[in-house]
Every structure is written in structure tokens, then in C-alpha cells.
Amino acid sequence: MSAPQLQAVQCADCPIRHRAVCAKCNTDELETLDHIKYYRTFEAGQPVIWSGDAMSFVGSVVSGIATLTQTMEDGRTQMVGLLLPSDFVGRPGxxxxxxxxxxxTELVMCCFRKKPFEDMMVETPHIAQRLLEMTLDELDAAREWMLVLGRKTAREKIASLLAIIARREASLHKETVKGEMVFDLKLTREAMADYLGLTLETVSRQISALKKDGVIVLQGKRHVTVPDMQRLMEEAGDDSDGGFLV
Amino acid sequence: MSAPQLQAVQCADCPIRHRAVCAKCNTDELETLDHIKYYRTFEAGQPVIWSGDAMSFVGSVVSGIATLTQTMEDGRTQMVGLLLPSDFVGRPGxxxxxxxxxxxTELVMCCFRKKPFEDMMVETPHIAQRLLEMTLDELDAAREWMLVLGRKTAREKIASLLAIIARREASLHKETVKGEMVFDLKLTREAMADYLGLTLETVSRQISALKKDGVIVLQGKRHVTVPDMQRLMEEAGDDSDGGFLV
DNA sequence: CGACCATTTGAGCATCATCAACACTAGTGG
DNA sequence: CCACTAGTGTTGATGATGCTCAAATGGTCG
Known part of the structure; x- marks a missing residue:
């Protein structure tokens, strides 16, 4: 159960080619990246890096999901980022x-040693440009999230999270975000609680409530059907159709 | 009481020269900026721009303070950015x-029409580089803030806000963040509440409590003395000396 | 089967929101 | 000069939302 498909994938064939930090690179630039990149895999539950540790690499999520969290000494933890395929990890400099x-989940990352990557950023404006775009998008997402954390009720928080996941799912498959949507929750109740600044009990209760009210339908604990996205977004407190920043 | 000191300041003499988006520019580049920039002033309480409005410019805060807020239809509002001198407003693209x-407060901004600025960003890597740095810093600040919003108590939230303001004050004057600190709160209780996801009553109560407990001393409503920064940071729930990302 | 984990559900309680009254200050106009 | 108003801030009483502690359920894996 360790290190699956570590064979060198060509950048040109990479599944996240058009969304990741390398999205703007031309063929020559991709070839350079091909030489300095390497893959790493992590099993579900495994730490990728710990706050305060030396960070010798940066990289992109190729497949799987990772979380970015902050913790206080007494153990309170807050998720501050949810890393999906194409998202970037690490800060140059x-x-x-x-x-x-x-x-x-099981996670595959495409990594670059920090120094060569930083060197390449200086020579390759395409990478810096793309990283700026991605960082601005993340900042927008963080600000959206701050409204959720600071001002929404528990029920609205859950609805918001489901809407965000549905939206990302849709953008990945280039589907529309209207009508019915179906997806798997790849997060535990505890991870959702850390995302939303709630306890896992409250998450569970509010999911049950949304289910009872017909806003969502569950098959098992994790497979979600949203019969009417419009309804879900109303529950999230979002204005009718705004906030499509993904 | 309108449009004070609108005389053209030379970029080279600009008070935010070394911290703003132009920080990395050389003399030639500054001269170009000198030609396309213009100043705008706003009185305290005046809107600079409203969400959804067409945004024809980007710019930097030269002096004064502005807030970035999001609101829900029912009026709940969350501050998502506190803009101090040198901070950048607007998103290219x-x-x-x-x-x-x-x-x-009374506010002076150094503005650029969006199109010329975007053109210049393409030709001038120094600007794009600096904007990336600043955006990454803002993202870090937003994530710090998410921990505050999601996981801290009302008392810790107030202490955190005071610590953040004290830290920024110190970094502006290049002072140390140890021992005693004195500063003015440039925010109303309501603005603090919108920053922290609280009500203004709770803000008022917690400030009173911190005052009663000797964590802070007030002269008037807005002038704050922190006798012991270490103590304040403990109240904020921050680990002894970490979190210095300013 | 038994151990373990994620999840659900219940009961009681603490924190913070809400509603309301009041104090203080500055500005305005009779 | 003084009432009048508007803006800001403080404080009190009350209650709802979400947290804490606790127990039970159901699924998975050895």
C-alpha cells in the first residue's frame, strides 16, 4: 500500500497541467520543470509537514486531498486551507x-526543491504570474470563509461548506451548478468541524437537520445528493446567485 | 474640509515608498509611475467603493485607515481586511x-487606472514580484484571522486584535514588541465587532474586563496602554513568542 | 466475535447575542 | 447659552445557540 504510480509522468500529460502553478508554462518551460520535479505520495492520515519544520520543497497536489491547519497549545484547531488537486503548497522565500x-485521503504531490524552484521563478515570469493569480484566488476564498466563520449560524455554515464542495466538484467536471448535484464528502465530521469552527457534534446534528428538512439526501454517511442547489444556497445565506469566485 | 494636500508628491519622497507595491521599483520605474498615478482623498466614513461596482482603478493607501467588508442581505457584516498605509486595494484583472x-479615518490613496497599471505589471516584474509578496502576506494574515474567528473566545479575540494592532504599530515605527506599548484604537467598537465576529456590546464588555484585570489601561475610550505585551499575548492564546509574521 | 473508529443522539450548561436603558460628547440651531 | 439630536460607548437582564460530557449505534477489520 505504499508509493503507487511513482513512474515519471510527463508534464504534458499531467492531469493538473492546466490549473496548477505550471498552467501558463510553454513547452520549453515544461521540459525544465520535468527535470527538477519529483513525486511523493502520502497515505490517508499521514502528515506532509508540520508547522515550524524546515520546508525544503514546494509543490502541487496532483491527486487526493490535504488539509492546512493551525493549532493552539490547548489543542483547539482551525482548518485554514483545503488543498485539492492543482493547489499549491509552500511559500517561495x-x-x-x-x-x-x-x-x-491518499495523496500524490508533484514537488520541487525550493532553491531550484525559486531560481526558476526569477527566470520564468509565467510561473510567478500564475502563482500570483492562484494566491489572489486563495485570498478571495479565505475572505469568503471569514464571513462563514464570523457571521453564519451552524446550519448556514454546514450549508455553505456543502455548497463550496459542490461548486468545486462542478468546476472540476465543468458542470453547471444548478438543479441536482451528487458528490462524496471526503472529510470526516471532525474535519468539517475544524473547517467551520464548530464541534463535531454540532456538525452531525446540523447535517441530520438538513437531511430531515430535505435539503440534502444521504446514502451512507458520506455520499450526498443535493436535490436543489438553489435551495442549498438559500440555506447557506448566500444571495441568490452571487459569490461564484471559483 | 475637502481634498487636502493633493499636490503631487514625488514617488521618491513618498512615505510608503519602501513598503507599498512600488517598493522594488528602481528610479526609472518610479518615474513612469509618477506619470500615471493620481491621489484621491476620502473623509472619515466615506465609501471608497461598493461591492459589485465597476472598479476602474487600483491603488495604495498612503495615509489613514480603510476597511474591507462583506455583508449578507440581512445586514450581518464581516470585516475581511483592515487597510493601513502601504496596503494595496483592488485586484489586477x-x-x-x-x-x-x-x-x-480621513484617507489618502495613491491610485492608478487599472489598464495602465496592468500594462505596466507585464513590463515591470518588480511590481508583480512585490504584489505577490504582499498577497502572500495578506493570505497569512487572513489565515491567522481565521483561527481567531473560528476558535477563540470573545476575550481572546479582543486580546488578539489589540496584539495585532500593537504589532503593526511597532513594525511601522520599527520598535520592539516587548514590554510596554501605547497606541490609539482607530476603530469604533462596532468596527472591532465586525472584525472579530462579535457584537459591539460584547466588545465593550470584554474591553472593560481586560481593563479591570489590568491587562490594558485606557485614557479615554480609544487611547490604549499595554503595560506588558507578554501578558496580552498570553490572553490572546498565542504561544509565548510565535506568530510574528508582520 | 471483539476492538476500534466514525457518527449519532441526549441532557445540561456557558457563552455570547439580543433587547433595552442610560451616559457622555460634539455639533446644530433657536 | 441652552435645548435638541446624533453618534458612540457602557451596563444590565434574559434567553438562544452551540459546547461539553456522556452513552449508544453501526460499520470495518483482524
Missing amino acids: RDTAAYNVVAT | RDTAAYNVVAT
Whole structure:
């Protein structure tokens, strides 16, 4: 159960080619990246890096999901990022990790040693440009999230999270975000609680409530059907159709 | 009481020269900026731009304070950014504002029309580089803030806000963040509440409590003395000396 | 089967929101 | 000069939302 498909994938064939930090690179630039990249895999539950540790690499999530979390001494933890395929990990110019990164599912990352990557960023505006775009998008997402954390009720928080996941799912498959949507929750109740600043009990209760009210339908604990996205977004407190920043 | 000191300041003499988006520019580049920039002033309480409005410019805060807020239809509002001198407003490549920007004090901004600025970003890597750095810093700040919103108690939230303001004050004057600190709160109780996801009553109560317990001393409503920063940071729930990302 | 984990559900309680009254200050106009 | 108003802040009483502690359920894996 360790290190599956570590064979060198060509950048040109990479599944996240058009969304990751390398999205704007031309053929020559991709070839350079091909030489300095390497893959790493992590099993579900495994830490990728711990806050404060030396960080010798940066990289992109190729497949799987990871979480970015912050913790206080007494153990309270807050998720501050949910890393999906194509998301970037690490900050050029910083040499210790600022957050905990943990693989939630089996995870494949495309890594670059920090120094060569930083060198390449200087020579390759395409990479820096793309990283700026991605960082601005993340900042928007973080600000959306701050509204959820600061001002929404528990029920609205759950509805918001489901809407966000549904939206990302849709954007990945280039589907529409209207009508019915079906997806798997790849997070535990506890991870959702850490995402939303709730306890896992409250998460469980509110999911049950949304189910009872017909806003969602569950098959098992994790497989979600949303019969009417419009209804879900109303429950989330979002105005009718705004907030499509993904 | 309108449009004070609108005389053209030379970029080279600009008070935010070394921290703003132009920080990395050389003399030639500054001269170009000198030609396309213009100043705008806003009175305290005046909106700079409203979410959804067309945004024809980007710019930097030169002096004063502005807030970035998001609101829900029913009026609940969450601050998602506190803009101090040198902070950047607007997103290159986006043509409508995503947030409300409001001047909290009298405000002077150094503006660039969006198109010329975007053109210049392409030709001038120094600007794009600096904008990336600043955006990454903002993202870190937003994530710190998410921990505050999601997991801290009301008392810890207030202590955290005071610590953040003290830290920024110190970094502006290049002072140390140890021992005693004195500063003015440039925010109303309501603005603090919107920052922290609380009500203004709770803000008021917790400030009173911190005062009663000797963590802070107040002269008037807004002038704060922190006798012992270490103590304040303990109240904020921050580990002894970490979290210095400013 | 038994151990373990994720999840659900219940009961009681603490924190913070809500509603309301009041204090203080500055500005306005009679 | 003084009432009048608007804005800001403090404080009190009450209650709802979500947390804490606790127990039970169901699924998975050895």
C-alpha cells in the first residue's frame, strides 16, 4: 500500500497541467520543470509537514486531498486551507512551514526543491504570474470563509461548506451548478468541524437537520445528493446567485 | 474640509515608498509611475467603493485607515481586511469590486487606472514580484484571522486584535514588541465587532474586563496602554513568542 | 466475535447575542 | 447659552445557540 504510480509522468500529460502553478508554462518551460520535479505520495492520515519544520520543497497536489491547519497549545484547531488537486503548497522565500499539512485521503504531490524552484521563478515570469493569480484566488476564498466563520449560524455554515464542495466538484467536471448535484464528502465530521469552527457534534446534528428538512439526501454517511442547489444556497445565506469566485 | 494636500508628491519622497507595491521599483520605474498615478482623498466614513461596482482603478493607501467588508442581505457584516498605509486595494484583472471599501479615518490613496497599471505589471516584474509578496502576506494574515474567528473566545479575540494592532504599530515605527506599548484604537467598537465576529456590546464588555484585570489601561475610550505585551499575548492564546509574521 | 473508529443522539450548561436603558460628547440651531 | 439630536460607548437582564460530557449505534477489520 505504499508509493503507487511513482513512474515519471510527463508534464504534458499531467492531469493538473492546466490549473496548477505550471498552467501558463510553454513547452520549453515544461521540459525544465520535468527535470527538477519529483513525486511523493502520502497515505490517508499521514502528515506532509508540520508547522515550524524546515520546508525544503514546494509543490502541487496532483491527486487526493490535504488539509492546512493551525493549532493552539490547548489543542483547539482551525482548518485554514483545503488543498485539492492543482493547489499549491509552500511559500517561495520561506524556509519553515507555517501550517500543518495533513493528507486526508491518499495523496500524490508533484514537488520541487525550493532553491531550484525559486531560481526558476526569477527566470520564468509565467510561473510567478500564475502563482500570483492562484494566491489572489486563495485570498478571495479565505475572505469568503471569514464571513462563514464570523457571521453564519451552524446550519448556514454546514450549508455553505456543502455548497463550496459542490461548486468545486462542478468546476472540476465543468458542470453547471444548478438543479441536482451528487458528490462524496471526503472529510470526516471532525474535519468539517475544524473547517467551520464548530464541534463535531454540532456538525452531525446540523447535517441530520438538513437531511430531515430535505435539503440534502444521504446514502451512507458520506455520499450526498443535493436535490436543489438553489435551495442549498438559500440555506447557506448566500444571495441568490452571487459569490461564484471559483 | 475637502481634498487636502493633493499636490503631487514625488514617488521618491513618498512615505510608503519602501513598503507599498512600488517598493522594488528602481528610479526609472518610479518615474513612469509618477506619470500615471493620481491621489484621491476620502473623509472619515466615506465609501471608497461598493461591492459589485465597476472598479476602474487600483491603488495604495498612503495615509489613514480603510476597511474591507462583506455583508449578507440581512445586514450581518464581516470585516475581511483592515487597510493601513502601504496596503494595496483592488485586484489586477478584475473589473468589479468584490468587497466594500470604506474610509475609517480621513484617507489618502495613491491610485492608478487599472489598464495602465496592468500594462505596466507585464513590463515591470518588480511590481508583480512585490504584489505577490504582499498577497502572500495578506493570505497569512487572513489565515491567522481565521483561527481567531473560528476558535477563540470573545476575550481572546479582543486580546488578539489589540496584539495585532500593537504589532503593526511597532513594525511601522520599527520598535520592539516587548514590554510596554501605547497606541490609539482607530476603530469604533462596532468596527472591532465586525472584525472579530462579535457584537459591539460584547466588545465593550470584554474591553472593560481586560481593563479591570489590568491587562490594558485606557485614557479615554480609544487611547490604549499595554503595560506588558507578554501578558496580552498570553490572553490572546498565542504561544509565548510565535506568530510574528508582520 | 471483539476492538476500534466514525457518527449519532441526549441532557445540561456557558457563552455570547439580543433587547433595552442610560451616559457622555460634539455639533446644530433657536 | 441652552435645548435638541446624533453618534458612540457602557451596563444590565434574559434567553438562544452551540459546547461539553456522556452513552449508544453501526460499520470495518483482524
